[in-house]
């Protein structure tokens with residue numbers, strides 16, 4: 001049975017630290033952690049989560065884009081757990097898109113991110129994968145990998161006046177439709 005884990009909120013020191021490499025992928029506690037992260041992310045309406053967000057300093061992220069009330073336009077994918085992810089290449093071309101974060105509740109901001117990236121990671125079964133991602137999924141990966149290096153998305157926003165509340169964001173996104 002997977003468990004709901006507490007989510008670290010901005011101000012917790014673990015969110016500002018570099019997380020440790022996973023050394024033993026087959027450790028049952030690592031496998032249970034991945035299941036618990038997935039359950040916690042789904043319950044909170046997230047589309048990605050990183051282990052430091054549940055108070056575990058390990059280099060594990062889950063990327064799970066899907067349309068939901070917080071991200072109505074997100075593409076649908078099967079959730080993928082990525083261990084020790086390494087961004088090998090970021091495209092020079094960037095785009096700006098709205099982000100939020102389970103650890104920064106009630107804040108949204110437009111964040112510039114590379115359009116494309118090349119990533120190497122280990123699957124939860126220990127298989128090494130190297131692949132390219134684009135668009136919104138590349139954005140989630142950059143956001144989650146930032147968590148592993150102690151960076152929260154507001155730090156990526158040059159003009160802090162652009163950070164808005166969830167309610168303001170909902171108004172902006174409705175106005176676009």
Ligand code: ZN
Nearest residue numbers: 100101102103
């Ligand atoms: Zn986040």
